Structures are given as structure tokens and as C-alpha cells.
Amino acid sequence: MKIDKFLDGLTVGYDIPALPGMRQEEIVTPCLVIDLDRLETNLRTMGDFARRSGVKLRPHGKMHKSADIARLQMEIGGATGICCQKVSEAEAFVRAGITDILISNEIRNPLMIDRLARLCAEGAKISVCVDDPDAVTQLQEAAVRHETTITCLVEFETGGRRCGVSTLTELLEIARAIVAADRLDFGGVQAYHGMMQHIVSYEDRRSAAIKSIQHANAAVEMLRVNGIRCPRVTGGGTGSYAFEAGSRLYTELQCGSYAFMDVDYARIEDESGRRCQDFDQALFLLTSVMSTSSAGRAVCDAGLKVQSVDSGLPLVHDRDDVAYVSASDEHGTLTDPYGHLAVGDRLRLVPGHCDPTCNLHDWYVVMRHGRVETIWPVTARGKAF
Amino acid sequence: MKIDKFLDGLTVGYDIPALPGMRQEEIVTPCLVIDLDRLETNLRTMGDFARRSGVKLRPHGKMHKSADIARLQMEIGGATGICCQKVSEAEAFVRAGITDILISNEIRNPLMIDRLARLCAEGAKISVCVDDPDAVTQLQEAAVRHETTITCLVEFETGGRRCGVSTLTELLEIARAIVAADRLDFGGVQAYHGMMQHIVSYEDRRSAAIKSIQHANAAVEMLRVNGIRCPRVTGGGTGSYAFEAGSRLYTELQCGSYAFMDVDYARIEDESGRRCQDFDQALFLLTSVMSTSSAGRAVCDAGLKVQSVDSGLPLVHDRDDVAYVSASDEHGTLTDPYGHLAVGDRLRLVPGHCDPTCNLHDWYVVMRHGRVETIWPVTARGKAF
Numbered sequence: 001m002k003i004d005k006f007l008d009g010l011t012v013g014y015d016i017p018a019l020p021g022m023r024q025e026e027i028v029t030p031c032l033v034i035d036l037d038r039l040e041t042n043l044r045t046m047g048d049f050a051r052r053s054g055v056k057l058r059p060h061g062k063m064h065k066s067a068d069i070a071r072l073q074m075e076i077g078g079a080t081g082i083c084c085q086k087v088s089e090a091e092a093f094v095r096a097g098i099t100d101i102l103i104s105n106e107i108r109n110p111l112m113i114d115r116l117a118r119l120c121a122e123g124a125k126i127s128v129c130v131d132d133p134d135a136v137t138q139l140q141e142a143a144v145r146h147e148t149t150i151t152c153l154v155e156f157e158t159g160g161r162r163c164g165v166s167t168l169t170e171l172l173e174i175a176r177a178i179v180a181a182d183r184l185d186f187g188g189v190q191a192y193h194g195m196m197q198h199i200v201s202y203e204d205r206r207s208a209a210i211k212s213i214q215h216a217n218a219a220v221e222m223l224r225v226n227g228i229r230c231p232r233v234t235g236g237g238t239g240s241y242a243f244e245a246g247s248r249l250y251t252e253l254q255c256g257s258y259a260f261m262d263v264d265y266a267r268i269e270d271e272s273g274r275r276c277q278d279f280d281q282a283l284f285l286l287t288s289v290m291s292t293s294s295a296g297r298a299v300c301d302a303g304l305k306v307q308s309v310d311s312g313l314p315l316v317h318d319r320d321d322v323a324y325v326s327a328s329d330e331h332g333t334l335t336d337p338y339g340h341l342a343v344g345d346r347l348r349l350v351p352g353h354c355d356p357t358c359n360l361h362d363w364y365v366v367m368r369h370g371r372v373e374t375i376w377p378v379t380a381r382g383k384a385f
Numbered sequence: 386m387k388i389d390k391f392l393d394g395l396t397v398g399y400d401i402p403a404l405p406g407m408r409q410e411e412i413v414t415p416c417l418v419i420d421l422d423r424l425e426t427n428l429r430t431m432g433d434f435a436r437r438s439g440v441k442l443r444p445h446g447k448m449h450k451s452a453d454i455a456r457l458q459m460e461i462g463g464a465t466g467i468c469c470q471k472v473s474e475a476e477a478f479v480r481a482g483i484t485d486i487l488i489s490n491e492i493r494n495p496l497m498i499d500r501l502a503r504l505c506a507e508g509a510k511i512s513v514c515v516d517d518p519d520a521v522t523q524l525q526e527a528a529v530r531h532e533t534t535i536t537c538l539v540e541f542e543t544g545g546r547r548c549g550v551s552t553l554t555e556l557l558e559i560a561r562a563i564v565a566a567d568r569l570d571f572g573g574v575q576a577y578h579g580m581m582q583h584i585v586s587y588e589d590r591r592s593a594a595i596k597s598i599q600h601a602n603a604a605v606e607m608l609r610v611n612g613i614r615c616p617r618v619t620g621g622g623t624g625s626y627a628f629e630a631g632s633r634l635y636t637e638l639q640c641g642s643y644a645f646m647d648v649d650y651a652r653i654e655d656e657s658g659r660r661c662q663d664f665d666q667a668l669f670l671l672t673s674v675m676s677t678s679s680a681g682r683a684v685c686d687a688g689l690k691v692q693s694v695d696s697g698l699p700l701v702h703d704r705d706d707v708a709y710v711s712a713s714d715e716h717g718t719l720t721d722p723y724g725h726l727a728v729g730d731r732l733r734l735v736p737g738h739c740d741p742t743c744n745l746h747d748w749y750v751v752m753r754h755g756r757v758e759t760i761w762p763v764t765a766r767g768k769a770f
Binding site: 015017028029030031062085086088105106108109111112131132134157161162163164165166170194288290291292293294297299301304305306308309310327328329330331333343344353355356359360361362381382383384385 | 400402413414415416447470471473490491493494496497516517519542546547548549550551555579673675676677678679682684686689690691693694695712713714715716718728729738740741744745746747766767768769770
């Protein structure tokens with residue numbers, strides 16, 4: 001690495017990992033690297049699929065937390081807006097110019113509801129999920145306070161066992177309360193089944209999806225017979241999107257991980273029992289070998305503080321000769337039976353789970369044809385309120 | 386919660402979770418909360434122990450990443466400086482006024498070695514570990530470039546199977562190279578056995594510690610018979626510190642987690658097979674219940690993006706009636722068999738593993754006697770280079 005060139009651009013405390021034009025060996029690690037060709041292909045693939053299927057695509061910004069990627073999703077990936085999970089996350093996107101956002105989650109803290117209403121009053125197009133009549137009251141009061149209107153969807157629990165009402169009676173009660181609130185717009189139903197996304201077997205995933213869609217259908221039917229039109233049914237993830245898209249019920253997909261992919265999503269199978277090939281790995285955790293002092297193994301600089309191992313350890317991309325076998329706070333241990341690794345070698349790790357891994361980083365290093373093309377901030381990194 | 390009071394202090398985009406004087410119910414969640422009385426007690430306990438044992442205490446800043454806590458460790462906790470794992474982390478501490486730092490890790494990236502030398506040239510007292518003769522050359526060159534001196538310790542692998550040389554021959558070779566380099570000072574030996582810290586059984590932990598100390602002793606002896614004085618033997622963690630302190634070999638302890646504690650460290654046992662009671666839990670992940678829509682369970686706002694579950698799920702502090710049973714990106718699922726939980730209820734979670742959990746947050750909310758006393762930034766959050 002040419003230190004002088006690097007030092008021209010980086011000074012102490014200026015913690016960006018790379019400059020445009022650098023080769024992979026020059027990047028300071030550990031950091032996240034995006035293969036831009038692959039990212040663009042993934043975005044176009046999902047965008048084309050949604051268009052062909054006649055559903056809208058509202059990719060999940062909670063995964064990448066990047067305004068630059070959200071913009072790319074809208075420019076080349078067929079997206080009509082994005083999803084977020086948190087108000088502070090939505091604020092970060094709005095400040096960066098992404099203003100059409102579904103908060104696909106319940107917001108119950110009074111301050112954060114107030115901030116949500118403020119975003120709407122400032123002209124952002126924000127909608128939010130509700131699974132409790134009390135939340136309708138809170139949201140209405142905040143909308144009145146800020147002289148604005150908030151769009152609310154009822155979240156219906158279709159097997160994911162997280163938030164959302166699980167009975168049709170509650171669903172109807174909340175929908176009616178939203179319709180009756182003069183400062184709230186009824187936006188439809190969210191029915192997202194998170195756990196199902198990760199079921200490896202195609203058949204098992206398909207049956208879970210069918211059950212989930214049947215539940216969602218019952219919800220929409222319940223509203224219809226009670227005279228409430230449901231303008232939107234939203235849900236679907238990278239593991240199940242084709243089922244929701246083909247349901248003739250869902251109007252919008254919320255997939256997130258398709259843009260980057262990870263070890264966990266790469267495990268799921270297609271109809272013929274093979275690993276699903278819809279999307280390519282576009283996100284990598286770039287790491288450097290920092291010690292080879294013991295025969296048969298090496299230590300790299302990517303540990304628990306730069307990746308989440310909740311869904312398992314990372315894979316070493318494009319290398320059969322070495323394996324990442326354990327993680328401590330700042331170190332990863334690799335087996336290196338052939339002694340191939342040397343200090344300074346860069347390895348691309350495929351993260352076990354992309355969402356919480358991206359949330360650990362401040363920057364994406366964006367590469368094309370072996371060179372850094374640009375770097376993007378992780379706009380909403382750490383926005384957890 | 387009094388929204389108006391809160392809105393006076395917080396505006397959109399101003400992402401601090403609390404203001405001084407607030408009660409727990411007013412804090413925006415999820416966030417980290419410190420029980421200041423307990424933290425101070427933990428710091429004094431370890432400081433008193435080190436003083437009585439005649440060893441220096443250099444607590445690990447990689448755990449809390451907070452300049453305020455480092456300062457408290459030096460003011461009331463007997464610390465003579467701190468440890469860090471990364472140059473960028475050390476830079477953050479130096480900028481915040483903490484200038485006596487051992488980087489208890491190998492630094493091999495040329496840019497980061499250059500930044501390390503620059504810190505020394507600016508007057509900070511930085512030492513660093515080495516396990517490869519090439520690193521000695523790199524460090525010497527950087528010290529020459531910045532007209533400074535860098536203190537280097539040889540890391541000796543005593544069973545932890547991470548970095549560090551594992552033979553006495555290599556140890557001697559590197560120590561000699563450091564002694565011979567005119568811009569490097571030989572600082573001694575680091576012998577830290579990370580894995581051993583978490584062994585639950587006292588006897589098993591003790592035998593691992595004895596073996597590790599024997600290895601370290603052989604290292605110091607090897608240097609002595611070859612005429613190299615070893616000014617410092619550093620190591621020891623929250624699980625093993627009493628063994629190193631009683632070894633008559635170690636001169637310095639590097640414990641970190643004792644300040645906060647976590648579920649993993651609370652599992653380890655003392656001599657009589659009981660859970661070790663040396664330190665009290667001082668760190669909590671404060672979370673709010675956000676959905677109780679299904680009987681028997683509740684959903685809280687603390688998921689994988691605000692805690693690391695590598696060492697297991699968090700425990701709910703001081704509650705036998707509810708349990709945290711699963712984590713997704715932004716949600717935690719709780720069993721609530723008695724229906725005790727209501728939306729907005731605050732729960733204090735004990736993180737499974739404190740270090741990578743703290744690294745996810747920007748702020749500590751510091752509480753005493755039921756009120757927020759202050760908030761501290763997580764000074765070196767995300768500093769991974």
C-alpha cells in the first residue's frame with residue numbers, strides 16, 4: 001500500500017476506510033464492501049419481478065440503512081418508496097431526501113409518535129402500523145397537535161408471532177377507529193411473517209406462506225364485508241416474495257435482504273431443492289489477516305464488533321482452502337491447513353445476517369471492476385428509537 | 386411521560402435517549418442504562434483488589450469505549466491507564482484526554498501503524514503488541530518517520546489460540562529485534578488467555594490459568610537468561626484476574642467486563658461452586674413493551690440491533706414472571722404467562738455479552754437513585770480500524 005497516497009486523503013480521526021480509485025488491498029479493514037454490479041443486478045431483478053407481477057415494491061431500508069441505496073432502488077430498482085422500522089430511522093432518510101416511507105412497525109413512545117407527526121407535518125409521506133386501539137388515540141392526538149394527517153395500517157399477525165392483532169374482531173375494531181379519526185387515513189393491512197422467510201425447504205416455506213396469505217385474505221374480507229375498503233396489503237420478504245406477489249391479494253412487497261443477501265438467505269432452497277439463485281451476494285465484510293503465528297490457523301481483524309453472528313458465522317467468499325471458525329470481539333479465527341494465508345491478505349466474508357451487520361458500520365465501500373468507485377454513509381446507522 | 390418537557394430538550398434528529406432528572410419511565414428506548422452506584426462499587430472493588438495485590442490495573446477500554454468511564458476508573462478505580470484493541474479506538478480516547486494506552490493487540494495495516502506513531506509523536510503514551518518480526522520493522526519505520534519512540538510488547542500465546550507467538554524461540558527473536566531497534570522500547574510480555582475467562586467451573590478455570598501463567602513464566606525466564614529484562618507482564622480478565630494477580634509474575638491486569646458485567650460473566654462460579662459475586666450488574670439494556678396483542682406473550686423494542694446475542698439471550702433483571710425468549714432485528718419476544726406486561730412498561734435487560742452490545746450504542750444513560758444523573762457518549766463506538 002502506498003502510505004503517502006493514503007495519508008494525503010486520510011488524517012487521524014477521519015475514519016473512512018477507503019478513497020475512490022483504491023484497490024481492495026489498499027482498503028483499511030474491517031469494513032463493508034459492496035459489489036456494485038451485483039447490487040444493481042439484484043435491484044433490477046426484484047424491480048422487474050415486481051413490475052411483471054403487478055405489485056408495488058417498497059424495499060426495506062432497515063436492512064441497508066443507506067439513503068444512497070434507497071435512491072438507487074427507486075431509480076433503477078422499481079421501488080416506489082421504502083420501509084423503515086423506527087421513527088429515528090425514517091428521520092434520517094427524510095433528511096437525506098427519501099420521503100415516502102412506511103414505518104412497518106408499531107410506534108408507542110409518545111415522543112416518537114410526536115416526531116412521526118412532525119415528519120408528516122413537514123411534508124414527508126409517512127405511514128405507520130397499529131395493533132392497539134390506544135395507539136389510534138395517540139396518533140390522532142399527535143396529528144391534531146401538528147395539524148397533519150397520518151396514514152395508519154392495521155398490522156395483522158399471520159403466524160409470525162410478533163406484533164399485530166391476531167383476531168379479526170380486533171382488526172375490525174382498530175380499522176374502524178382509524179377510519180373514524182379525522183386526522184388519520186386508513187392505509188390498509190400489513191401482514192408480514194418474518195420467521196417464514198428463513199425456512200430452508202421450499203415446500204415448508206410455501207405452506208407457511210399459503211397459510212399466512214389465507215389469514216391476510218380473511219382480514220381483508222372482514223374489512224370488505226364491513227364496508228371498509230383496504231387500499232393496500234403489504235408484506236413479503238426475500239424468502240417469500242414470490243408467494244405474496246402471486247397471491248392476487250398483496251399490493252406491495254417489503255423485501256430488504258435481496259439487495260445484499262447473506263449466509264442465512266443463501267441457505268433457502270428453490271422448488272427443485274437447490275439453493276435459491278434469485279440474487280447474488282453483493283455485500284462483503286472485508287477483513288485482513290493480522291496474525292499467522294500458529295501453524296494451521298490465522299487470525300483476521302473481523303470479530304463480533306463488525307458483524308452479527310446471530311444466524312451463524314460468516315463464510316469466506318471464493319475460498320475453499322480456509323474457513324472462519326470462531327469470532328471474538330475484535331478477532332476472527334480461520335483454519336488455514338495449507339498455510340496459504342499471509343499477514344495483510346484480504347478476505348471477503350459473507351455475513352451470516354446482513355441487517356444487524358450493516359447497522360454496525362458507518363460506511364459502505366462501493367467497488368466496481370476491482371476499484372473503489374465511491375463510499376456511501378450508513379445513513380441510519382444506530383437509529384434505534 | 387410529559388411530552389412537552391421532553392420536547393423542550395429534544396428536537397427531531399437529536400438522538401439522545403434522555404435528559405438529566407428524568408425517571409426511567411421517561412427515557413426513550415431502547416438504550417443502555419448504567420446504575421452509577423453499582424458501577425462505582427465495581428470500579429472501587431477492582432481498584433482495591435489490585436492495590437492489595439501489588440499489581441497495576443489497566444482496565445480494558447474496548448469494553449465500555451467511554452472516556453468518561455475510563456476517567457472514573459483512573460479517579461476512583463485505581464487504574465493507571467487503559468487498554469484498547471484498535472488504533473482508531475486509542476485516537477478517540479486520546480482526543481478525549483485519556484493518553485496512557487496499551488493497544489493490547491497487533492496492528493499490521495501500514496496506515497494504522499502510521500497513525501499509531503503519530504499519536505506517540507503528539508505526546509500520548511501508547512504501547513502495542515507484536516507477534517511477528519516484520520511488525521518490528523514496520524513499527525520502527527513509522528517511529529523514525531514521526532521522530533518518536535514506540536513501546537512494543539511481545540504477545541505470547543498461552544492457550545488462548547488467538548494472536549501471539551507460541552514458541553520461546555520466536556518470543557526471543559522478536560524481543561531482541563525490538564531491543565535492537567533504536568526507535569522502539571521493549572515493554573515486556575503480554576500473555577492474555579481470552580477463552581479461559583468464560584470457563585464456568587472454578588477448578589477448570591483455575592487449572593487453565595495456572596497453565597497459562599506457567600507459559601508466561603517460561604517466556605519471562607527465556608528473556609531473563611538471555612539478558613533481556615522484562616519490565617511488564619500484562620494480561621488477566623474478569624474471569625481470571627485473581628490468578629494472575631497472585632502469580633508474582635504479572636505486573637498488570639487488563640480486566641474490562643468487571644465494570645459492567647453481563648449474563649455470560651455472571652455464570653462463572655467461585656471456589657464453592659456458587660455464582661461468583663465479585664461484581665454486580667451495572668449495565669442494563671432498557672427496553673419498552675411495544676405490543677401485547679397476543680395472550681401469554683409481549684413484544685419489546687430491543688432486538689439484534691441494540692445487543693449482541695453471541696453469548697446467549699439477555700435476562701430480564703429483577704423479574705421472575707417474564708422471560709426474553711427470542712430476538713429479531715428490532716424486536717424481542719417475551720413470555721408473559723400472567724399477563725403482567727402493558728405497552729410502555731420498561732424492563733431492564735441484562736445483556737448476554739457487554740462488549741459488542743456497548744459498541745452498538747451512541748449513549749449511556751447514567752442513573753442514580755431512580756433518576757438520570759447524566760448521559761455519556763460511547764466515545765469510541767464503532768472504531769474498528
